[in-house]
Amino acid sequence: LTAAIAPCALLKDVHLGLALPGRGPTRLAVVSGHYLYYHYGCDGVDDRGWGCGYRTLQTLFSWPEGRPVAVPELAAMQAALEDMGDKPPGFRGSQSWIGCVEASLCLDHFGGPQGRLRHVTRGAGLQGELERLYSHFAGGGGPVMVGGDADAQSKALLGVCLGPGTEAYVLVLDPHCWGAPKNPSELQAAGWVGWQEVSTAFDPHSFYNLCMTSCNSQEQTCALD
Template sequence: MGDKPPAFAGSRDWIGTVEAALCVDHFFGVPCKIVHSPRGSGLAGQVGALYAHFQGGGGPVMLGGDADSSSKGLLGVCSVPAGPHLLVLDPHYYRGAEGLGREGMQAAGWVRWQGLASFDPASFYNLCLPQFRRDAGDGAGEN
């Protein structure tokens, strides 16, 4: 795309959530909304935006941080008496693991419900919410 030096292509260097948003927009024509939480403890303030995103038909959300450098894919959100939980898919999931079934994928740690209290309170987090467009013929306009 031209935003990195030529040596980046083919390297094992990482990209962040902002770069992932640029790639999704550039290669797939899907713009993304970046939501920044300066502290992990502030993720609770983003639960409403996540509910709205998923209830509106939004797809997986990319989540990355600084001190918490383990990238995450978010597939859903729920509230339970213990507080909000995010359905996290490890983005390193590989297609061969699909034979494990739901229980096997959970047991292997590929997918799990993770409470907000378990996120690093000192880490900042960026959420990348793909903004899928609804078909103009359905009367809903754009999402």
């Protein structure tokens, strides 16, 4: 992994200021605390085409304080996965993808927020997970990493907006942005963060894994201001 471009400043809480979707919410729950938006090339490593899972995982690591302290670099995550035996020798330095299972292992290894895995079977999309996701965010939960098989592009969920009627939206943070965004408004206008209708945002023919972050213990307090 070599630096190929200049690093850029990380933006914080990039969903703030977004208009609510549809006809307005019957129920709304969004992420508590703070996070940083990690994306392709943000640290000077050109990871286009393979690094989206690592970038989403870095966003999870930055929660709930919204600081880069203790957020591991891509090389450190690859080395950890190889050292713990999850990946074969030679994984470090590669351009191999990772998903939610690897994310939960890294969160535990590096002492990040707790990552709880949830598997969504093929054909269901995320329609059946809306109540669970709503409860997660309403209860103070952090960003949720999402990845699948037919839909293998990693992304993070930051909230759920339900109703009226059958309307249902998820707040999606997409790490595939390349460049140096100057502010959240620029990201919102380009669609890198925004509300998406759940039936079109996710492939009903793909299975999905979720990695749902929360505070490590009852004693740990999350920054909810």
